[in-house]
Amino acid sequence: xxxxxxxxxxxxxxxxxxxxxxxxxxxxxxxxxxxxxxxxxxxxxxxxxxxxxxxxxxxxxxxxxxxxxxxxxxxxxxxxxxxxxxxxxxxxxxxxxxxxxxxxxxxxxxxxxxxxxxxxxxxxxxxxxxxxxxxxxxxxxxxxxxxxxxxxxxxxxxxxxxxxxxxxxxxxxxxxxxxxxxxxxxxxxxxxxxxxxxxxxxxxxxxxxxxxxxxxxxxxxxxxxxxxxxxxxxxxxxxxxxxxxxxxxxxxxxxxxxxxxxxxxxxxxxxxxxxxxxxxxxxxxxxxxxxxxxxxxxxxxxxxxxxxxxxxxxxxxxxxxxxxxxxxxxxxxxxxxxxxxxxxxxxxxxxxxxxxxxxxxxxxxxx
Ligand SMILES: [Zn+2]
Numbered sequence: 352x353x354x355x356x357x358x359x360x361x362x363x364x365x366x367x368x369x370x371x372x373x374x375x376x377x378x379x380x381x382x383x384x385x386x387x388x389x390x391x392x393x394x395x396x397x398x399x400x401x402x403x404x405x406x407x408x409x410x411x412x413x414x415x416x417x418x419x420x421x422x423x424x425x426x427x428x429x430x431x432x433x434x435x436x437x438x439x440x441x442x443x444x445x446x447x448x449x450x451x452x453x454x455x456x457x458x459x460x461x462x463x464x465x466x467x468x469x470x471x472x473x474x475x476x477x478x479x480x481x482x483x484x485x486x487x488x489x490x491x492x493x494x495x496x497x498x499x500x501x502x503x504x505x506x507x508x509x510x511x512x513x514x515x516x517x518x519x520x521x522x523x524x525x526x527x528x529x530x531x532x533x534x535x536x537x538x539x540x541x542x543x544x545x546x547x548x549x550x551x552x553x554x555x556x557x558x559x560x561x562x563x564x565x566x567x568x569x570x571x572x573x574x575x576x577x578x579x580x581x582x583x584x585x586x587x588x589x590x591x592x593x594x595x596x597x598x599x600x601x602x603x604x605x606x607x608x609x610x611x612x613x614x615x616x617x618x619x620x621x622x623x624x625x626x627x628x629x630x631x632x633x634x635x636x637x638x639x640x641x642x643x644x645x646x647x648x649x650x651x652x653x654x655x656x657x658x659x660x661x662x663x664x665x666x667x668x669x670x671x672x673x674x675x676x677x678x679x680x681x682x683x684x685x686x687x688x689x690x691x692x693x694x695x696x697x698x699x700x701x702x703x704x705x706x707x708x709x710x711x712x713x714x715x716x717x718x
Contacts, residue, residue, distance in 0.1 A: 364447035367404040372624040390429040503534025547586040579626035582618035596639045609691035644682040679708035
């Protein structure tokens with residue numbers, strides 16, 4: 352059994368946002384607070400569990416919720432619907448780059464020098480999510496069928512308002528809509544972005560609501576499914592013979608689509624953090640260059656736990672996973688918030704002026 356002392360060390364080193372992204376939990380972020388749908392009470396339908404990312408404690412706003420006295424490990428166990436505490440702590444430790452010995456006596460920093468980066472990731476770590484997710488899929492977990500995606504796609508082509516939103520407001524072309532097979536769910540008033548694995552298997556669905564009311568309450572975007580196992584746009588790029596030697600990493604679906612249209616191979620993380628699985632996929636693709644092009648607020652400003660911003664955190668993750676930093680560069684979007692807002696000519700200029708990750712790292716350390 353793992354002691355409470357070790358458990359506390361793991362929790363203290365946990366990056367809450369990274370953890371939620373790896374577990375495919377939808378969340379809303381407000382400064383130091385993230386909110387998720389509470390897994391401790393039945394039929395929770397709002398984002399009523401609030402987690403403080405600095406203190407790594409949480410509370411639920413619902414009356415009579417049974418969450419009292421629980422820590423972050425309990426939360427993960429509840430989310431994954433498992434009672435295997437040791438496995439959960441070991442999983443969380445590996446996310447925090449810590450290692451617990453087999454006898455559960457000691458905890459130490461994972462040594463990347465002796466073991467070669469991601470290749471040495473224990474299978475147990477990567478399979479943790481899969482194993483427990485399979486259990487979940489049999490229950491209430493929503494898994495969409497390809498036929499549903501087709502139905503939504505056809506609905507989009509017949510719906511004026513969402514089409515106008517996509518083509519006029521977001522400047523998408525008919526080709527984009529076909530290529531990424533976008534859809535519209537008329538009942539929920541959501542634009543649908545299917546997310547495929549590199550083998551073409553439907554893994555997740557991104558919903559972008561057009562209902563102001565829903566956006567206000569739940570946020571504009573919601574991802575359902577195993578988004579941490581996908582890089583949005585990779586499947587589409589493979590199919591269209593894009594150059595997989597230079598891959599641009601972006602945050603959102605619209606960013607990936609916009610850059611694809613310009614001819615770049617862009618894949619979206621579907622969040623501000625990169626999962627271990629996404630790192631592994633990139634490691635296996637081994638492109639000559641990976642270009643980070645995150646939203647502007649991820650490049651600047653201060654980020655919660657690590658005290659570093661989103662781009663620095665991702666550079667760190669690449670480094671720890673055994674990537675060569677010479678092969679990573681950074682695009683900074685001065686004057687724009689998202690990549691998809693930047694006019695093509697301007698983007699090409701910014702792209703050509705991208706900065707080696709090492710240089711970006713140094714300029715951020717000096718500031
Ligand atoms: Zn609750």
